[in-house]
Amino acid sequence: MIAMNTTLSRANKATVTSTPDMVVNAITEGIMKRRYSIGQRLVESDLTRDLKVSRGTVREALKTLSAEGVVKLTPHRGAFIRSLSRKEAHDLLVVLEVLCGVAARLAAEHIKQGDNHKRFKVAQQAIAGLRSGGGVSGFAEERARFYQTMLNICRNAELERIMPLAHIFMFRTQFQGLWSKRDIAAVFKEYQDIATAILMGDTKLAESHMRRHIRKTDVRMSKLPESAFAIEEDR
């Protein structure tokens, strides 16, 4: 079960996994599983001890995580689990809107190829199933699978490279538990709309639904209290 989760969070990586990659996985998973909290500092020596790897390896992993935007590296002060200020969160959503839009469009474009339709339907139903049943716990995983499947169907290496699932995780993690019941219901409906459009192969509709979803997320987020955000940096 845990192994499956690992596979999910970092898919298509063949069989081999280098040691730094394992560290990266351990940390991202630690964030997901709330072993690390937003804004927490990651001390290199702690990681070498806990994960039983050398410091060089840890540093390489942190470099990767930094590039992915999961942690923030501050010179001589170390790595911190990234937390978003209000503006940063908005900036992220502005970019995510078009990126996810493209992803939805491409997914719809390729939905008829191979077993894409079947695979995506599974991901869709997994999310729909949660609505009635489980609480928030399983949502993160299924949501991740949803996006993962969509990206995989896109067959666009560049999109997979730059669209950091990590960001979506992060986003979810930072604001989890802050959404109202109404918000959650709306999100479920939005995902269903997106999924339906993709499954129909309607590229235009899929893209517009996805973009609307992200825009609405921006609106919902803007209504969250100040305490949900990191303090703004200086500049």
Added chain:
Amino acid sequence: MIAMNTTLSRANKATVTSTPDMVVNAITEGIMKRRYSIGQRLVESDLTRDLKVSRGTVREALKTLSAEGVVKLTPHRGAFIRSLSRKEAHDLLVVLEVLCGVAARLAAEHIKQGDNHKRFKVAQQAIAGLRSGGGVSGFAEERARFYQTMLNICRNAELERIMPLAHIFMFRTQFQGLWSKRDIAAVFKEYQDIATAILMGDTKLAESHMRRHIRKTDVRMSKLPESAFAIEEDR
């Protein structure tokens, strides 16, 4: 002069520059200046010798470059200056279309603030000036400054983070010298259209001009001979 170039290629990095960053700069500049050719292998020991830094530092730099998509890391075989296959180049342009589109829109949105208008006008005229005068040599630099200025005006940290100027360099580098005179003239015109729209503060027009420019680039690129591209990987 050289120092200025360095500043250009990696802007807004405060005063401090860590050793790995210096290595990153040295390599990206080496690519720009054609000291390294597309597809070339980068041997760690060579870099430690030439740049007088330790191997660990080199490895951190390569990790960063890999995350930026400048080099491709292959397990146990090392780092290679990334070269794009036909499909990869197309994939990249698909993503770049929306990303640059957003950038143009945001730039137009903020063009009236501070000295943005003045600064962007300088970048625009620098490109326009090249049309009559210098050859291809200065184009790369001015084009980089153009995008750099635009991104800076956007004031969107996420966009600056993920939109790899490096990619644009790379793109240009791989295909430099392959464009026809007609192509080049068209590109100049497209940039002027984009710049004009941004300077007017017309967000819609700026975005659509930019997106059209990228789409046209895709078309032009698709007509290049097979020899311009890297061979497709297996999968």
Added chain:
DNA sequence: CTGACAATATTGTTCGACAATCCGGCCACC
């Protein structure tokens, strides 16, 4: 309470070592 200074903790960088893996050449064999 405040500022200066010392002590401590952590990161930045280097060096050297060794195992794991890849690559090219060599040789036996069909």
Added chain:
DNA sequence: GGTGGCCGGATTGTCGAACAATATTGTCAG
């Protein structure tokens, strides 16, 4: 002559220790 396997050199992957550079904390005098 071609093919397959073996071997050795070259390079990467990972580790450990060490020291310098810097940030943080603690202390003390005023």
